[in-house]
Amino acid sequence: MKHAQTTAAVLRYALTALGAALLCACGGNAASAASDPAATTPTAQTTPSGGDQLVRGRYLAHAADCAACHTAENGAPFAGGVALASPFGTLYGTNITPDKEHGIGKWTADDFYKALHDGIGPDGPLYPAMPYTSYRQLTRADTDAIYAYLMSVKPAAVANHPNDLRFPYNMRFGVRFWNMIFLKDSLPDASQGKSEEWLRGRYLVNALGHCAECHTARGSLGQLDGSSPLAGGALGRINAPDITPAGLAARGWTADDLQAFLATGIARQGSAFGEMYPVIHLSTQYMTPDDVHDMAVYLLGDQAPSPQPLPAPADNAQLETGHKLYIATCAGCHGMTGEGKPHVAVAMLGNSTARQKDPHNLLVAILDGIEAQDFPGNESMQHMPGFAKILSDDEIAQLANYLRAQNGQPADVTATAVHALKQ
Numbered sequence: 001m002k003h004a005q006t007t008a009a010v011l012r013y014a015l016t017a018l019g020a021a022l023l024c025a026c027g028g029n030a031a032s033a034a035s036d037p038a039a040t041t042p043t044a045q046t047t048p049s050g051g052d053q054l055v056r057g058r059y060l061a062h063a064a065d066c067a068a069c070h071t072a073e074n075g076a077p078f079a080g081g082v083a084l085a086s087p088f089g090t091l092y093g094t095n096i097t098p099d100k101e102h103g104i105g106k107w108t109a110d111d112f113y114k115a116l117h118d119g120i121g122p123d124g125p126l127y128p129a130m131p132y133t134s135y136r137q138l139t140r141a142d143t144d145a146i147y148a149y150l151m152s153v154k155p156a157a158v159a160n161h162p163n164d165l166r167f168p169y170n171m172r173f174g175v176r177f178w179n180m181i182f183l184k185d186s187l188p189d190a191s192q193g194k195s196e197e198w199l200r201g202r203y204l205v206n207a208l209g210h211c212a213e214c215h216t217a218r219g220s221l222g223q224l225d226g227s228s229p230l231a232g233g234a235l236g237r238i239n240a241p242d243i244t245p246a247g248l249a250a251r252g253w254t255a256d257d258l259q260a261f262l263a264t265g266i267a268r269q270g271s272a273f274g275e276m277y278p279v280i281h282l283s284t285q286y287m288t289p290d291d292v293h294d295m296a297v298y299l300l301g302d303q304a305p306s307p308q309p310l311p312a313p314a315d316n317a318q319l320e321t322g323h324k325l326y327i328a329t330c331a332g333c334h335g336m337t338g339e340g341k342p343h344v345a346v347a348m349l350g351n352s353t354a355r356q357k358d359p360h361n362l363l364v365a366i367l368d369g370i371e372a373q374d375f376p377g378n379e380s381m382q383h384m385p386g387f388a389k390i391l392s393d394d395e396i397a398q399l400a401n402y403l404r405a406q407n408g409q410p411a412d413v414t415a416t417a418v419h420a421l422k423q
């Protein structure tokens, strides 16, 4: 289920973009498209040294999270069939096993490179739900390694599920116009650096990890907003937070915490949930400690800003109702003072979700709850119930205000804001 959630959000953006591009093309604006001539200079060394091409290819396929969209739950690896639901219809991740009839068995390494680098398949342009906007920055050596690895997996004779998109989103050619305008050779950096770690981290984050596809906001035509890279993006239900150096430091993140989070899904600041969970589960947990380290260096920059300490706990009569509600409904799992309980639930004091300026994710987590999740290293977190039907809008607002005040944010959540997020 988590797969579907992840991809649905990515897809919604891609299709919004496509719809916009079609309108744009019909309006004749495509002629003004300016393409970015800047050549990418990714660091060549992207995987642990010493591995042969297949081992490298397998590692890279993990780092790029191909399975998220190409391996269906209970399906053969890379045989496709992952349904990507969207308001515009449904797309299906395709069969990328070496099956000659249904998969990519007849593809050459050049064909494969063209799909990842240009978003062009045998039937014309691919929908940008396939994140070639990011993969475009992959080196030829790396796409060749991924190709070699995919050619070595078991062919699966599974037919592709036809896409079921409504007009005008079913007009594949429209993507060409979008590509003309928005497909760039590199993505802007959110941090600054020039160390080897930073350069390698940039390649891992921007090209392979395609982190920007969720963490960068979209412009009016669905394109990644180049002026605010990694500064946060709205997704289906849980938003992708600001992961720029300033945003991370404001919520207390250090490079060590980020490494722990990407490697295990759990850090002092909380655990991965929503669409971040599959990223850890299917991708970053498989990466080497060096690579995870370099990603953290890239996210924070060579000169990492100091993590901001938590302000003194707020003690205010107005927060008393929220405090009581917390003790009655949350403390059993999250601890009396929000200190968390190992193997049960994460801390609320210093929790990065509660420390966000925008209360959106905090409110959605309280309203919807979070299903039980397994984490690397035999760690697991139990199910957190949703409180939408248990607490009133006003109670949830008071509770959220108590948690926000504890975490240095203004107690400004209203019952109306809570109500608006109910589904």
Ligand code: HEC
Binding pocket: 007, 010, 061, 064, 065, 066, 067, 068, 069, 070, 084, 091, 092, 093, 094, 095, 096, 103, 104, 112, 115, 121, 122, 125, 126, 127, 129, 130, 131, 135, 146, 163
């Ligand atoms: C976020 C979801 C997503 C991720 C991640 C993703 N893909 Fe895709 N991919 C898709 C979708 C959706 C399509 C079909 C697009 C269409 O119908 O135009 C596709 C199409 C393709 C195709 C064209 C296949 C064909 O038969 O036309 C290839 C090749 C491919 N992907 C390879 C990869 C590889 C390799 C990776 C990892 C490096 C990857 N994809 C990661 C969603 C994804």
Ligand code: HEC
Binding pocket: 269, 270, 271, 272, 273, 326, 329, 330, 331, 332, 333, 334, 344, 345, 346, 351, 352, 353, 354, 361, 362, 365, 366, 370, 371, 372, 373, 381, 382, 383, 384, 385, 387, 399
């Ligand atoms: C039955 C135990 C339980 C109860 C009761 C509970 N939670 Fe949770 N909560 C969890 C677990 C476990 C997680 C982590 C889930 C995961 O990531 O898999 C979590 C996560 C969260 C998160 C997301 C933060 C993060 O970093 O993962 C927030 C916010 C949150 N809880 C708030 C609350 C509030 C407010 C209450 C009281 C209304 C509450 N919880 C009651 C178990 C509980």
Ligand code: HEC
Binding pocket: 006, 007, 010, 205, 209, 210, 211, 212, 213, 214, 215, 235, 238, 239, 240, 241, 243, 251, 258, 261, 262, 269, 270, 271, 272, 273, 274, 275, 276, 277, 279, 284, 295, 352, 353
């Ligand atoms: C499919 C969408 C998606 C992709 C791709 C994605 N993220 Fe996330 N990310 C999220 C969402 C949603 C959250 C908020 C939930 C949470 O904190 O776990 C999040 C949270 C995070 C956080 C925690 C921030 C905080 O303060 O709580 C970090 C760090 C992070 N992502 C880093 C990354 C990196 C690095 C990559 C690329 C390897 C990445 N993300 C790729 C959706 C995504």
